[in-house]
Every structure is written in structure tokens, then in C-alpha cells.
Amino acid sequence: MPARGSRKVDLLRPVELIHEHLTAALCLDVYRKHRVRERERIWTLSRLAEFWTQVGLQAPESLTQVLQEQRAPTAIGAGEALPSPQSFFARCQKMRPEFLRDVHAAFTQRLLARRSPAFARALHPLLDRFTGLLALDGSKLDAIAHRLKILWNNRAVILPGAVVAHYDLVFGVVRYLEFDSDAAASELKRAERSLEGVPEGTLFVADRLYGNAEFFAELSQRGLFGVVRYNRTLGLQGVRQLSKWRFAGGVLVDRIVVAGSGQKTPPQTLRYLCWQHGREKRELLTNVLDPERLTAVEALGLYPFRWQVERLFFDLKEVLDLHQFYAANPNAIAMQVYGAAIVHTALRVAQAEIARDVDLEPEDLSVPKLFPRVASTAAAAAGAEVMFAAVTHANPRLRIRKPDLHELPFATTTLAAIRVQRRTGPRRKRRYCKARRKWKRFPGSRKAPS
DSSP: OOOGGGOEEESSHHHHHHHHHSOHHHHHHHHHHHOSSOOOOSSOHHHHHHHHHHHHHHOOSOHHHHHHHTTSOOTTTTSSOOOOHHHHHHHHHHSOTHHHHHHHHHHHHHHHTTOOOOSOGGGGGGGGTSSOEEEEEEEEOOOOOSOOGGGTTOOSOOOOOEEEEEEETTTOSEEEEEEESOTTSOHHHHHHHHTTTOOTTOEEEEOGGGOSHHHHHHHHHTTOEEEEEOOTTSOEEEEEEEEEEEETTEEEEEEEEEESOSSSSOOEEEEEEEEEETTEEEEEEESOOOTTTSOHHHHHHHGGGGHHHHHHHHIIIIISOTTOOOOSOHHHHHHHHHHHHHHHHHHHHHHHHHHHHTTOOGGGBOHHHHHHHHHHHHHHHHHHHHHHHHHHHHOTTSOOOOOOGGGSGGGEEEGGGGBOOOOOSOOOOOOOOGGGGSOOOOTTOOOOOO
16 A cells, blocks of 8 residues: 555646536526626637636736637637637726626535535534634735836836635635725725625624724624624723633633724624733634623634635735736736636635545645646646647547546646645744844855945
């Protein structure tokens, strides 16, 4: 029996998930549901979704490169040549990004149907008491580094927009993603708008930005719950103490409080949880007033999982190259964002399947290691499909047997190559130092001649 680290892992699975569930029928349903004045054109919604998904997989130098490569038909793609680049750019300018947003939502819902949660197993007991467990946060997109023609006369740093995400802690995917081309707009307002349509009984976890009476009022009005880090700008008035005991070497206090002054939003009745051990202190607010539904210990254990949404933003920007934008059109930027989100969803579902097959937790597999291998496999598979189609066309009288792509060397990797390398030593803390504000040449570099 081969060693565990040498076990083979299928890299074609994420690509197959995209082509299996991101269908023309799904895109057509979304298109018919939300169209207002848009007409069905050569570049249909399904073609756009497929194209931007391919961009997320390849991270090309330019859009024109992908358009030229996909002009030839491939069996792994749409099955027919794509229309001209001119019609593509015209379509991107006029089609609203809400179409791709809803395609991502429908794709995610379809992909997760009949699948069980696999991430964050420590939180699974909470699913008996809450509809879902989501981490809520927003992030500004990276500055546009490549100076597009439209920006040549503008010397300021340009941010292409911002996003608000609902990250599903137990399924490991982004459930909802909202793009806003105005990066300076209020993140809190965007987050409040994103709550529309969320199933009642969902529990959110968020950072201190959302620790205000306005956000909790919005949650309560929609039948939602939240665990939020306490923002000290919010005034609290104690009502009664529910419990106080020693926990994890410190003291854990659970109180009912009234939050807010009532000037803009009615005061909110919340629970204030405070754990303190020496100088270390953690303070949380929640509108789950029943301690039996969410204990103080469970709330403290839940909050650190909020950082998973930060990992989502890292994966989208750094692993899926969402720091590189190809157009100055806000619609095209939004489409690129949602295309990357579709790829991320398929990748995470495949990650859970791989972990199940090798009897590991999904968190034991590294996305930065897994995705580049999936991307190269997708490119190799597309090339293999093109080659097979060319050979078949060149030999019309021969009956050529198509090989199984899964058996080719590029379609697999070893488990050891994609596992997370755990930190063995203590994490080094970098403290502020005035000397870091100065700069010097790299040690060992040659001094420039005077």
C-alpha cells in the first residue's frame, strides 16, 4: 500500500464541477428572471460566465489573449467558436453585473445541493440551532497597477471598487458577494443591504465595525443573529448579570445590556460577553439573548472563525489574481470578480471532496498549493481536447479512441504536494519600531560608485 503522502489526487475535478453545474440552462434562467431591456445577443450570459470563469482559471496577460485563444472550438469549452472581441467588449459595457452576481449565487446553490458541510467541524453543533453560520466582512479591491489609457491623465491611486461577502463557515464557500464600483461608499451600508434575502435564523460573525446599534437593529428586524466584537464607541448600560465564572484561566462574564443612545436608532437589548485574563481581554456583543441557544463559551469559540472571511479575500486577490484587472469598465470588473468567485466555489467543493477521499480535514489542504496545479491542469486538458479534435478531423476515416484525461500525468498530483505545512515554532510578533521608517540598501549589495 503506498504511503499516505504519495496518494494521487484528482486535479480535474474542480474544472469538471464548473462545466457540470455552470450550464447554459442555469444562466438562461437567471437572464430571464432579471432582464429588463437587455436583448439576447451573440455574447449570451452563459458565454460571458464561461469566459470570465476561464479568465479566473488562466490569469492571462490580457483579455485579448483569451479571446483569441478561444476563437477555435474546443470540446472542453462551449463547443463552438466564440464571437469577435469587439462584440465582447460592447456586451461588457451594457450588461449589468447583477446578472453574473446571480449566476454565482445560483451556481453555488446548485453545487452545494445534497452536499454536507465539511469545514469547521467544531461549529457543526450550532447548525441544530441556527439556519446557517456566516462570516460577514467587506474589502476594497487592490489598486489598479497597470495604467489603462483612461487613467493616463490621473495620477491618483485608483481603486476599482469594493466587495461585501457572506462566507459560509461550514461549507467553506462565499454564499453572497456584492460588488460596488464606489470604493469610498460606506461598508456598513453595503453590508446592511446585503442582508436582504438571507434566511431567518442565520447567525453572522463580524468584526468591531459592525458593533453598533444600527447593525443589530437591522439584524433583529430580519430575524437574523450576530456575534460581533464590541466597539467601544457604543455606549452600554447594564441591565442584569446572567453569569460569571472562571474559564480558561480568566474570568468570563455574561450580561444583558442596553446598547445605543437612541438618537438615530432605538436602543438594542443585547448580551455583553467579556473574558479577561490579566491584560488580555475579549469583548463580544450578540443579540442571541437565550444563553441556552448560544452559550458564552460557544460565542467565544465562534469569533476566531471570523478570520476565514479574510482568508477568502486573500484567496480571491492573491491566489485567483483578482489584484489584476483587465478593463476600466466597472461592469467588466464586476464580471471578473464574480468569475473568480465561481472558480473559488468549485475549488473549495473539490477541496472538501479530496479531503474526504483521503480521510483528512479540508483545512489540511492548502489552497495556494492546490489552485495553481488545478489551473495548469485546466490548461493542459484544454490543449489535449484541441489536439484530439485536430487529430480526429485529420483522420476522418479512422475511428480514434479518446484517452481518459484522468489517467494522463498532468491530471493528478500527490497528497504531500498540496498539504498545509503547520507552523512548528512560535509565531514571531513584529512590534512597531521607529527604525523601520528608515530604509537602507539590501545587506551585501554593492555600493553605487560616487
